[in-house]
Amino acid sequence: MDIKLPDPKGVLSRYQLTGSPIETSAFPRNFNRVVFSAAHVVADPFTASDPSGPAAIDWDATMAFRHHLDGLGLGIAEAMDTAQRGMGLDWPGALELIKRTKSELPDALVFNGAGTDQLAVSDARLLDDVRRAYLEQIEAIQKLGGRIILMASRALAKVAESPDDYIAIYRDVLAACDQPVILHWLGDMFDPALKNYWGASSFDAAHETCLTIIRDNKPKIDGIKISLLDKDKEIKARRLLPEGVKMYTGDDFNYPELISGDAQGCSHALLGIFDPLAPAAAYAMSQLAAGDRAGFHKTLDPTVPLARLIFRCPTQYYKTGVVFLAWLNGFQDHFIMLNGHQAMRPLPYFVDLFKHADACGLLRNPDLAIERMRKLLAVYGVQDHA
Template structure:
């Protein structure tokens, strides 16, 4: 059956689009071993919840956990309670704690000696229970940030998940320079029970993190970051770098101590970074992988089978979709992730906590639909067409879905 629908162009005219079949994706039957990969997952709000800007997050836990089960079925791990889950943009600390504990309980149900809870789930620990407006530079502010980190790390450790130490808006405010970062992070790393992931999030994702690691100069900040890693390598499982700068990542990757992974957070350049340069490759902790999990899984299976050319081609086929979802203003990429999840039937409504579904305009979402179709990532084309038409009709654009049987 051929399915087509009318979509608006940026100029406002209506154009017919015939949907492609879903890509030839197959779920893995063996553990994926060639790369260590986590897909950063979003949360689904309760349909009748008061998920308006400024309100506490009201989560549909069954839909949220079902999406995590779907991601695990594609062989990837999950990075939870991260910026994709709207940390600092609608997901409050109370809901975050419940998310961590519920996701860890689900992971424990499918964990094996070969694929532990830590392999299945890594969770963000930050300081967002602190309002940066309430802390001031100096010893008292640094002490408050340290205690906030300790509280959140304890929650993640108790759940059994791997800890991701997230960048802190409060620390960016109170730190006076590199020494404060080295001291605070050094204390945390001396206390953690098992190796953690260090997260460096760029200002394109969160403008409040300007000057992280004690400098707005990337080279200087990288020097501080490297100093921390080299001094604490035994406590660092890996680093996630989200600066959208492939050359910077390659240079950083090449200098990491043995055993410390580089989990790319570059949702623009992930194909070549995961593919590698013949000497090193990046592992991945990516928001885009939650959107392209079937294709990402297929690529990883090709790497495992010793077919890197085929693997790279699959990743490259998703690049344009990633570039679009993460286009500026990049911090609204979460809206596109959720829109595609809704189109694919992973949640009942196109809604986000904090009302963030309004973060992208209609033209952006129409192009996202076109690109997902081109990449074979509409997992149920008839459903996706119906939902896209519903969305467009709701915003005042007449959209007609048609189906034809090519054999008649």
């Protein structure tokens, strides 16, 4: 099987597919790693709404993808940034998503993002504004019986004047949680509005504030997801966590090493990259659970170049690559995204993703992937009549 693909100057050359679809195996949930995929949403392409309006979602396709993840044994991190939270998916849409996932997959391992995105950053004036916004979302999710991932808040980053403000808000918000939650430290490479989160510009100072919050509220905390794309910072933070508090890697660049672990411990996983990598992730975790560490790395290590490409700068647009691969693999019938985000990456990016996904065995139906890649190329004026 082959396809003509353009280089960055538009010159076509024939590309021969070499990969074989990766073997799949469900991940056993009784293993000593907890693994979540942060799942994307499928836009409704037939909406008459402008891209900047309320989220229009294809619920059937969105839920079918969650059944796919659950069938592989992966947990689902629902209504997170991979679902374009705050970048197309508003709070009403997020709550509906959480409600539907809870209804359709009542026995799945699901944690749900609770934040403050119903509060426009421009309207945030006081800490009380942020507190009320957090509590509103927590109450709504807990009424559904949902577990919480406490998302970082753009509004809090704006109004907080010191680390003590973060400590106070998290203390009050965590007190309202009826089950232990996962905290989320999202770096500004994912969301520039979160620059200097925890009230400090340096990692060490920010980490000390975060660690204070964890220590002071330990019974309320299951773990923390750190998304800084820096394995050394994550390992340092992991080793300082109180006993019983999990580290969930959010490092989409170094996940095999961090999940595999070292003599001092390992990270669990809550990763956006485990949406397009779901079959590889589940198979690798089944190998690790069986004691085959070499097999785990043989499966997962080759996916790292693909992940680094998907999450390249500007990192916040990684969702475009995630949804592109979902389309190539037949999980949705179109390549349309909330807020028009299918246009947030250039054509050479998609060409490189196609090649990397093939090399990793992540094109589950190569014939379909070729057909759809040709359709995308045609939109850009590239014709392959092979």
